[in-house]
Amino acid sequence: MTSVSRSRIALAGVSITAAALLLAGCSAGGGTASPSASSSGSAEDTAPVSLTFVGYGGVGQDAMIKYYQQPYMAQHPNVTFVNTSPPDVAQVQAQVQAGSIQQDIVATSPAAAQQGCGTIFEPLDLSSVDQKNLVPQTVGKCYIGNFINASPFAYRTDAFPDPSKAPKTLADFFNTKKFPGKRGMLTNLQNGILEYPLLADGVKPDKLYPLDIDRSLKKLDSIRNDTIFAPNVGVLQQDVASGQVDMFMLADSRDVPLLDSGTKITIVWDKTVASINAFAVPKGDPKAKAAEAFLASAVANPAAVTGISETLGVAPVNLATKPVLSANAKKLQVYNKTVNPGTTVLQDVAWYTKNFTLATQKLNAWLAG
Structure with missing residues (x-):
């Protein structure tokens, strides 16, 4: 799957006890604005930048386009996304070794990102992310979590x-x-x-x-x-x-x-x-700062994380959320003891x-x- 997503309109081992707290947080609110993303990542740089986003396809990636990418593009008109799937760590490694990075944001496991940290994946500066409401293990040296899968x-x-x-x-x-x-x-x-x-x-x-x-x-x-x-x-x-x-x-x-x-x-x-589903950035990506800025903004935004959870029926990594789930999504609440004994x-x-x-x-x- 490959598509170009462009928009200027914003759209709206851990124990099971810890997971159960995922839906007990505060009501979802809007995230704070982040610096403009560009090829350099500078807040002042508004040069056009296209980020290639590699997800798992299907409704999951559609939800990420709607709740992560489109609101971000509305705030940062210079940024666009090319969406493709599925992710492949071996492919990322080959691009890094060849010095020809063609992907900017890659869905992967935290373990794959951590093991390839500094060699396959770029160490990330996520110091701007407020982690007080994030589930433990959400942020690593070379990844940031998206949802609990x-x-x-x-x-x-x-x-x-x-x-x-x-x-x-x-x-x-x-x-x-x-x-x-x-x-x-x-x-x-x-x-x-x-x-x-x-x-x-x-x-x-x-x-x-x-x-x-x-x-x-x-x-x-x-x-x-x-x-x-x-x-x-x-x-x-x-x-x-x-x-x-x-x-x-x-x-x-x-x-x-x-x-x-x-x-x-x-x-x-x-x-x-x-497991925690995560995002990582290929090592040596010239657009790493732009990708970093996007990830920090998207995952730390309770409204975006709530939308992902409501659409997919997955547990959010941001505790400051209170998703309203569909009837079918409620049947898959692995973190709800009433549903999952x-x-x-x-x-x-x-x-x-x-x-x-x-x-x-x-x-x-x-x-x-």
């Missing part, structure tokens, strides 16, 4: 129409004899592909890290022939919508549009893996920062095996 276990209701005979635990996802059918999992580490096998295998949430990668892959072996391993959320969302998979772990921001489109799915609230595990950024390359290499080798 969860990938709960769910199944197509038409595949298991009798609730008494439907999957009820993570262990059921891995029990192909009792629950036959095609599975779907995302290969992105951020969506719990290594955590879910261990949780299903009996590892307690508070004992999950450090991850036993080999044990996790061994558990995945048991469902290899019954599972579609999707490279991104868009592919898996389509697989669910078309009936190619019966049960799956898909990002909550993609579960909501499935429900909105009439696809009947049932969430299994057992143990759910969540199970356990939510927020990924350990520190562990992934140290082990991201190893985990990626082992997972990729297994997928290719």
Whole structure:
């Protein structure tokens, strides 16, 4: 997906206890104006600048255009955005090594950004961001968080129409004899592909890290022939919508549009893996200051973060928000104990920062095996 977005009109491990506080903040308000973004990042510089924004596509990126980019362009008429998807750290690395940066803002995991901090991704000066209302781990040396993303276990209701005979635990996802059918999992580490096998295998949430990668892959072996391993959320969302998979772990921001489109799915609230979705800037980007200014303004703006949360049904990283969620988005509130009586595990950024390359290499080798 590639599009040019241009507007001059503004549009309107952490415990589950901490996550539950996400919707208990003050009423959303407008953010403070930030310095004009330009190729140099100078407040006085109003030269035209185009920022290439690489997101995950779909309704999620549409929401970022509406709530982050369009209001920013209304305040900074010299700034425009080119939107494309999906993000690829290897592609960013290749651009950095070639000295030819073609992307300015890239959606990624905090761990990927931190591990590549100073080599693949640019250290950011986010000192202007008021962090008092931000969830812990939202701001790192080379990233800033966008929202909390969860990938709960769910199944197509038409595949298991009798609730008494439907999957009820993570262990059921891995029990192909009792629950036959095609599975779907995302290969992105951020969506719990290594955590879910261990949780299903009996590892307690508070004992999950450090991850036993080999044990996790061994558990995945048991469902290899019954599972579609999707490279991104868009592919898996389509697989669910078309009936190619019966049960799956898909990002909550993609579960909501499935429900909105009439696809009947049932969430299994057992143990759910969540992570912070983040933005980073490629190392050596000549427009780094302009990208930095945009990110500082967007994520620190409660009104923008509220809009993202309301549209996608995800947990905001800014506590100064009080989203009014749609009926379907309310069904995906992993941080609401009334909705989710199970356990939510927020990924350990520190562990992934140290082990991201190893985990990626082992997972990729297994997928290719």
